[in-house]
Amino acid sequence: MRHSRPTSVSALLLIGALGLSACGGGDGGGEGEDVALSFTFWGSDTRQQITQDVIDLFEEENPGITVEAQFGNWDGYWDQLATQVAGGDAPDIIQMDEQYIREYADRGALMDLDQVDLSGLNETVAANGRLDDAQYGVTIGVNSFVMVANPELFQEAGVDMPDDTSWTWDDYADIAVELSDNLEGAYGAGAPREPSGFQSWLRQHDKSLSTDEGTLGFEPEDAEEYFEFYLELMNAGGTPPASAMSEDQNIGTEQSLSGSGQLALGTWWTNESVALSDGAGVEFDLLRFPTESGSPEDAKPWYKSSQYLSGYSRTDHPEEVQQFIDFFVNSPEAGEILGVERGLPPNTEILADLSEDLEGMEAVSAEYIEAIEPELGPAEPATAQGGSSFSQILYRYQDELFFERVTPAEAAEAMYSEMQSQLQ
The missing domain is CATH 3.40.190.10 (Periplasmic binding protein-like II)
Known part of the structure; x- marks a missing residue:
């Protein structure tokens, strides 16, 4: 989907100066201590509310892990993220866009999400976030x-x-x-x-x-x-x-x-x-x-990923970051909350359950996505x-x-x- 204002070149160049001496965005320390993760994303007020509802559900099911939402608009999002990455203090979990995933992956800012279960995703959907044999992003919404x-x-x-x-x-x-x-x-x-x-x-x-x-x-x-x-x-x-x-x-x-x-x-x-x-x-x-x-x-x-979830490579809590992303993508309860606001759910079982209750253009979109599956070409680089x-x-x-x-x-x-x- 087209957005009106890509980040400035100067801001992107800041990514090259990764603060390698600094540690990642979450708080927390030794074994048995509570873990605090930070999660940045852009979108509408509706997205903010339903995302917070998913965070609340995750925290309820995972005592000892808290997730702080950092929400903003598309304008300014990428400038701010570039500055945070350059300073070595980026959020642990990052809502990522196709236009930027290679920028950040190639500069060493994203972690390999090798512990997230992708078995419920169409292979082309899973491949969208895979670069150089590493899974730098997991699709959270499917469009065509x-x-x-x-x-x-x-x-x-x-x-x-x-x-x-x-x-x-x-x-x-x-x-x-x-x-x-x-x-x-x-x-x-x-x-x-x-x-x-x-x-x-x-x-x-x-x-x-x-x-x-x-x-x-x-x-x-x-x-x-x-x-x-x-x-x-x-x-x-x-x-x-x-x-x-x-x-x-x-x-x-x-x-x-x-x-x-x-x-x-x-x-x-x-x-x-x-x-x-x-x-x-x-x-x-x-x-x-x-x-x-x-x-x-x-x-x-x-199938295009409307957005991904990525993990910051210098996070203090890589295991918990992947645990949250796995929950966001594969929890049926989370899928019910998220609906199709970010695009159709990437998990095919969640989509099948959700499709029964879709109406209007949401139902038409789901039917179209399903109809073209036999005709899909390769994933878009x-x-x-x-x-x-x-x-x-x-x-x-x-x-x-x-x-x-x-x-x-x-x-x-x-x-x-x-x-x-x-x-x-």
Whole structure:
């Protein structure tokens, strides 16, 4: 899921100066003494409350261990964490994001969670937090990137909902243009949300945004083809004009074109569909991505970790850190409290039990996640170290492209060069 403000480069560089003489974030001492752990996470007020409820339950079942929650908003979270890690005083348990897990793992800030039971997780879900044969993060919510379709706009336009098991990119473009032509005050499709849109495109061409080795997994020609497709779609009228698409990048989910009922086809993460539905007042259809061949397996979807839990490598209490993370992921009671607020539960048994009580878009999301399991491609490599700014770079060159200040080839070359420089 895209966030508006990645951490500054200067803050990330602080991680390189790990305070090796300092000890980790928890209190406590010798054998038999009480253990105090610290746990940092970001999110909404709802997330804060349900997370605290899980902490309370864990403490009740594990006398002698207390967990102090350190809660904040996404803005400032990564700057603060980088400073704490550089000072050798990071929290014991860290809510981690895919954009940053390699940053912190490669700099020695995360521990190997080798004692957490992952047997209840789908293998691709478990692999998401595995780097260089070490488990640096455990998934706590599962999403998939999806095409969100507004059935009311399809009906208004007199256009049939596509068969998502057979449609192609040409079909998608034709449908988007037809929708735009037949709608008043709404559009057929929007610009892809990044970097997930580009990742989805690359996967269909056996490429990736980053590689497991921490390099770029594509060439400028791949980006040029991607940019050409969306520029042609805009010029054909299948999307809003450049100014509207640029504005749509920087507003909240419910205020977006999809969330305000002005977009028939949008690209989002499955867990975002709940807020979109609330905003638009309609239950959306979730569609597989189109492919060149029309075969759904060629879309190579993947299960993304909406967030991970990681452990600080210099914690005084590695055993208790893993004990808490195991509880958070595998306790049925914790799963019932957490619900789907962070995405679908990664533990398949907990998800099966929870799914019986899901309604509306939550149920639709769960059904979609289950339906695409036979079609999954390989796990998406973690964003390369230095790549936390890739989404902003992609959006910036999309703007340049859609306002026709550069050609697709120029945008692709410049974007590739800038991303490459971030890795150095």
